[in-house]
Amino acid sequence: MSDFVFLYRPPEGPVLSPAQIAEVMPKWMAWMKSLEDSGNLKAGGHPLERQGKIVRKNGKGFTDGPFVESKDLINGYSLISARDLTHAAELAKGCPMLDGGGAVEVRQVASM
Amino acid sequence: MSEYIYLYRGGEDRANRSPQEMQQVMQKWVSWLQGLAEQGHIKDRGQPLERGGKIVTGKQKLVTDGPFAEAKDLVGGFTLVEARDLDQAAELSKGCPIFDAGGFVEVRPVMQM
Numbered sequence: 001m002s003d004f005v006f007l008y009r010p011p012e013g014p015v016l017s018p019a020q021i022a023e024v025m026p027k028w029m030a031w032m033k034s035l036e037d038s039g040n041l042k043a044g045g046h047p048l049e050r051q052g053k054i055v056r057k058n059g060k061g062f063t064d065g066p067f068v069e070s071k072d073l074i075n076g077y078s079l080i081s082a083r084d085l086t087h088a089a090e091l092a093k094g095c096p097m098l099d100g101g102g103a104v105e106v107r108q109v110a111s112m
Numbered sequence: 113m114s115e116y117i118y119l120y121r122g123g124e125d126r127a128n129r130s131p132q133e134m135q136q137v138m139q140k141w142v143s144w145l146q147g148l149a150e151q152g153h154i155k156d157r158g159q160p161l162e163r164g165g166k167i168v169t170g171k172q173k174l175v176t177d178g179p180f181a182e183a184k185d186l187v188g189g190f191t192l193v194e195a196r197d198l199d200q201a202a203e204l205s206k207g208c209p210i211f212d213a214g215g216f217v218e219v220r221p222v223m224q225m
Contacts, residue, residue: 005161007187009180046192048117052220053202057211064202067218072181074119074220077190079159089166093173105180107165107187110126112138 001081003042003109004088008076011101015050027096035080040091045078074105113194115155115222116201120191120208122184123215125163140209148193153204158191188215192222 016024035041052067082088085108092104126134148154163186165178179186188210195201198221205217 003159005159005190007180046115046117047223047225049221049223051198052116052218053198054216054218055202055205056216057206062206064199067220072185074187076223077117085164085166089168089175092166092168093175095168098168098173099171101170103167103169103180105165105167105178105187107179108162110160110162110189112160 001083004080004082004085005107005109006045006078006080006088006092006095007074007105007107008047008078008095008097009103009105010073010075010097012071024096024100027099031094031096032078034094035091040081042079042081045076047076048074050075079109113196115224116193116195116198117220117222118158118191118193118201118205118208119187119218119220120189120210121181121187121216121218123188123210123213125183127163137209137213140212144207144209145191147207148204153193153195154191155194156192158189160189161187163188 032041032044054065054067056063080088080091082091088106092106095104097104145154145157167176167178167180193201193204195204202219205219208217210217
C-alpha cells in the first residue's frame with residue numbers, strides 16, 4: 001500500500017448554504033467511514049476556508065497578495081492508503097464532491 | 113492560535129535536479145520546518161507530492177490523467193501550521209525554500225468544524 005492525497009476541488013459557483021452543507025455532511029461522513037472501514041483512510045484531513053493569502057517572492061522581495069478564487073480552487077484534502085494510483089482514483093469515486101459537479105485530484109505522496 | 117495550511121505551488125521540477133542538489137534542497141526544507149517546529153508553529157509537517165496523478169470529475173466520475181493545474185500552479189506539497197492569524201501565517205511562510213525554486217505559497221485557514 002502507498003500513500004496518496006485527495007485534493008478536493010469544488011464546482012464553480014456560490015459557496016454552499018448552511019442548509020446545503022447540512023444536507024451533504026452525512027454523505028461525507030458516510031464516505032469517510034467506508035474508507036476507514038476498508039482500511040484506506042489515513043487521515044480525514046481538513047476543509048479549508050475560502051480566504052487566504054498568496055505569498056510570492058521576486059527580485060524585489062516578498063509580496064503578500066489576497067487569495068483569489070479561481071478554477072484551481074482547493075477546498076480540502078484527505079490522506080489515503082491505496083494499492084496504486086488507479087486504486088486511489090477508484091476510491092475517490094465515492095466522494096460527494098463529485099455529485100455536485102466538483103473534482104478530486106489524486107496525487108501520490110513522494111517518497112523522499 | 114489557529115490552524116492554516118501551506119499549499120506549496122509551482123517551482124522547479126525535482127526531477128531536473130542532481131542528487132546533490134536534491135540533498136541540499138531537502139536539507140533546506142528540513143531546517144526550515146525544524147525552525148518552525150521549535151517555535152511551536154508546526155501542526156503537521158505534511159507531505160511532498162509526486163507530479164502527475166489522476167483527476168476524477170463530476171457525476172460521471174470520469175478519470176483522467178492529472179495533474180489538475182499547470183506546472184506553475186502545481187501543488188507540490190503541503191504543511192499544517194499554527195499561527196496567531198492569517199498575517200502571521202503568511203509571514204512565517206517566507207523562509208520556505210519553494211521561493212528559491214521559483215514557486216509560491218498559498219496560505220489558507222483550516223475551517224473549524
